[in-house]
Amino acid sequence: MRVRYLKLNQFRNYPSLELHPGEGVNILYGQNAQGKTNVLEALSLLATTRSLRASRESELIFRGGDVARVMADVVRECQGDVDLEVSVFQTDKKEVKINGSKRGRVVDILGQFNAVFFGSIDLVIVMGEPADRRHYLNIEISQISPRYVYDLGHYKRVLAQRNRLLKELRDRPRPPKELGLDVWNEQLINYGAPIIEKRRFYLERLAPLANQVHRALTDGKENLEIRYLPSVRLPKPAELSTLSTAVVDNSMIRETNRETQYLTEIQDATPASESAPQTRVESPLSDTEAIAAAFREQMAEMGLEEARRGVTLLGPQRDDIGFFIDGAETRLYGSQGQQRTATLALKLAEFQLIQDYVGEPPVMLLDDVMSDLDDNRRAHLLEWVRRRCQTFITCTSLRPFPKEILAEATTFQVANGVVTPDVRRKTRNSRILAEKEANKPETASESVEIAS
Amino acid sequence: MKHYPKPLGKLVGELERLPGVGPKSAQRMAFHLMRLPYEEAKRFADAILEVKDQIKLCKECSNFTDQEVCEVCRDTKRDRTIMCIVAETHDLIAMEKTNEYRGLYHVLQGLISPMDNITPEMLKIREIFPRVANGVTEVILAFNPTTEGQTTALFLASRLKPLGVRVSQIAHGLPAGGNLDYADQATLISALQWRREI
Numbered sequence: 001m002r003v004r005y006l007k008l009n010q011f012r013n014y015p016s017l018e019l020h021p022g023e024g025v026n027i028l029y030g031q032n033a034q035g036k037t038n039v040l041e042a043l044s045l046l047a048t049t050r051s052l053r054a055s056r057e058s059e060l061i062f063r064g065g066d067v068a069r070v071m072a073d074v075v076r077e078c079q080g081d082v083d084l085e086v087s088v089f090q091t092d093k094k095e096v097k098i099n100g101s102k103r104g105r106v107v108d109i110l111g112q113f114n115a116v117f118f119g120s121i122d123l124v125i126v127m128g129e130p131a132d133r134r135h136y137l138n139i140e141i142s143q144i145s146p147r148y149v150y151d152l153g154h155y156k157r158v159l160a161q162r163n164r165l166l167k168e169l170r171d172r173p174r175p176p177k178e179l180g181l182d183v184w185n186e187q188l189i190n191y192g193a194p195i196i197e198k199r200r201f202y203l204e205r206l207a208p209l210a211n212q213v214h215r216a217l218t219d220g221k222e223n224l225e226i227r228y229l230p231s232v233r234l235p236k237p238a239e240l241s242t243l244s245t246a247v248v249d250n251s252m253i254r255e256t257n258r259e260t261q262y263l264t265e266i267q268d269a270t271p272a273s274e275s276a277p278q279t280r281v282e283s284p285l286s287d288t289e290a291i292a293a294a295f296r297e298q299m300a301e302m303g304l305e306e307a308r309r310g311v312t313l314l315g316p317q318r319d320d321i322g323f324f325i326d327g328a329e330t331r332l333y334g335s336q337g338q339q340r341t342a343t344l345a346l347k348l349a350e351f352q353l354i355q356d357y358v359g360e361p362p363v364m365l366l367d368d369v370m371s372d373l374d375d376n377r378r379a380h381l382l383e384w385v386r387r388r389c390q391t392f393i394t395c396t397s398l399r400p401f402p403k404e405i406l407a408e409a410t411t412f413q414v415a416n417g418v419v420t421p422d423v424r425r426k427t428r429n430s431r432i433l434a435e436k437e438a439n440k441p442e443t444a445s446e447s448v449e450i451a452s
Numbered sequence: 453m454k455h456y457p458k459p460l461g462k463l464v465g466e467l468e469r470l471p472g473v474g475p476k477s478a479q480r481m482a483f484h485l486m487r488l489p490y491e492e493a494k495r496f497a498d499a500i501l502e503v504k505d506q507i508k509l510c511k512e513c514s515n516f517t518d519q520e521v522c523e524v525c526r527d528t529k530r531d532r533t534i535m536c537i538v539a540e541t542h543d544l545i546a547m548e549k550t551n552e553y554r555g556l557y558h559v560l561q562g563l564i565s566p567m568d569n570i571t572p573e574m575l576k577i578r579e580i581f582p583r584v585a586n587g588v589t590e591v592i593l594a595f596n597p598t599t600e601g602q603t604t605a606l607f608l609a610s611r612l613k614p615l616g617v618r619v620s621q622i623a624h625g626l627p628a629g630g631n632l633d634y635a636d637q638a639t640l641i642s643a644l645q646w647r648r649e650i
Contacts, residue, residue: 104636146637157599165566179571180564183607187599 001114001360002390003043004081005073010065012038013417020421021392022410025385027401028394030414036394039419040117040365042070043392046084047115047362048139049094049106057092066090074113078359084112107149110142114354118347119367125346126330126339130320137321140350141202144357148198155191155316162188163312170310181307185299188315193292195316196230201287202353203228203321209349210342214325217341217380222325224342231318232298235290341377348384361389370395460486512583514559514576516541524548524557531555535583536592537608539563539601547594555592558583563600564607572607580612590618597624597642 008017013035028036061068068088085097096109124132142149162184207226214224323330354362385391411422467478510522534555560575595601625643
């Protein structure tokens with residue numbers, strides 16, 4: 001997957017920008033505060049529909065403009081090429097177009113274009129609050145599961161309604177059933193259980209990949225363990241399909257495919273949902289149903305405690321992820337270097353996971369990693385992205401890049417909202433290459449002689 | 453409001469409280485009403501009061517009516533074994549326009565939503581049970597496919613089913629004449645969930 005053409009209109013500090021990125025490594029270099037990261041943010045917006053750092057999305061609009069627009073022409077091997085467009089309005093409303101036709105819902109663009117972002121803001125995943133980690137999970141899982149976004153939207157609504165009801169019961173105690181608490185309980189479980197299942201499924205696959213990368217980054221010296229810490233205690237592993245018995249649940253894989261495949265596969269697999277019609281085929285408990293049962297049981301164990309406290313005490317809104325390096329919690333005991341390495345390992349694992357699901361590598365967005373990482377990790381990262389995927393790297397100078405990367409890379413100079421492709425550098429590089437080529441026959445014949 | 457003469461300011465203030473009306477539209481409407489001939493303005497004011505004086509809830513189904521019992525409930529040609537429960541009167545009107553449904557209705561006058569202080573007891577739910585006991589064999593739930601609509605449906609189903617009445621819910625999914633590949637993902641997910649055997 002790669003971006004062939006990117007166009008920004010009234011986006012951040014760009015009144016307008018057109019970019020023809022190269023297929024491999026693209027380097028955006030320039031002084032601070034010139035708009036390098038804004039290009040990455042635009043690409044990330046296409047993948048996630050979210051801004052990287054703005055609390056209000058209208059902050060993405062160029063000062064004095066009325067609508068920020070990001071358009072991209074994406075080359076895809078598996079699903080065919082696609083034109084994507086995201087517009088952000090002053091009212092914080094967004095609008096998306098796929099191949100020029102407007103879609104009713106913004107989330108419809110999710111899954112069309114996949115990108116993995118890595119920058120210093122990602123350190124909050126390891127070092128920040130549980131809410132930061134849940135936010136991370138939500139964004140990543142929604143990139144590969146539209147159903148997750150759907151359930152999450154409903155869940156948040158049910159949670160808000162249920163909390164309001166519990167507060168009412170706390171302030172004016174009455175028989176809960178009279179106010180319909182039993183139905184809100186069921187709704188919370190209906191939408192909560194699939195969310196818990198998707199998170200478990202995602203992290204179970206991410207964890208071994210992340211450990212692999214972490215070991216490679218530390219020359220096999222350290223082990224990284226990523227653990228899902230759900231608020232609802234999960235059923236015993238024996239009752240859930242794990243990696244070794246992965247045949248049972250392929251709900252996530254199913255959803256990443258296009259509608260046609262989705263529909264044919266549905267014939268031999270029933271979706272795990274309580275609101276499915278009564279005519280469903282009888283089958284052993286699916287993972288989601290097993291989780292729903294555990295959720296229901298633990299909610300019942302809580303009894304009237306929730307009504308006493310006036311708030312929902314159980315559910316995905318209280319989930320967390322634990323990061324442990326050789327058994328010690330990274331957030332508390334890890335050095336800054338270890339925290340950075342763990343974050344990088346997480347991001348590269350995420351890259352692999354998306355590649356597995358989508359069938360082709362996503363686009364890598366690396367923000368200011370050249371100054372944030374030490375030589376060893378930097379070299380590992382560049383070696384990773386090189387020839388693997390299209391990559392956009394921002395940095396203040398080209399100096400830290402190895403020659404072989406620079407020779408292949410497309411470079412852009414960013415100054416005050418203007419991005420200039422480095423034609424001069426490119427030609428100089430190709431001249432160097434040409435000289436090398438010219439020298440080659442000699443060296444080749446020499447080696448042949450030596451060999452003979 | 454201090455820029456307006458007092459009575460005009462009062463009118464603007466009242467209009468602003470209407471749903472979907474902002475300060476600008478309220479001002480425009482107020483100026484329009486002010487310039488109306490006296491007769492027309494009086495007709496408008498009377499219409500508002502007449503609605504307040506004469507419209508009440510049907511004793512049977514809680515629909516809005518100007519009689520004791522609404523037109524649908526008085527209609528002797530209706531099938532009295534089927535009852536369709538809707539949230540609002542305008543939902544009833546939409547169902548009636550289909551000319552397909554010939555059973556009875558029941559209007560809840562809202563959906564369960566604790567955030568808006570609407571709990572089951574504030575809705576016309578209590579009134580359903582004596583009606584169901586009076587010969588209704590099937591109840592159709594027709595609510596918007598929102599979290600609140602679905603919760604209200606589950607609430608009613610859990611309370612009505614033990615009475616031995618058949619409870620069904622209208623389908624949620626693709627619009628008639630719709631195009632599969634134009635449907636958004638949420639609609640398709642819902643259509644898949646609600647699929648049925650043929």
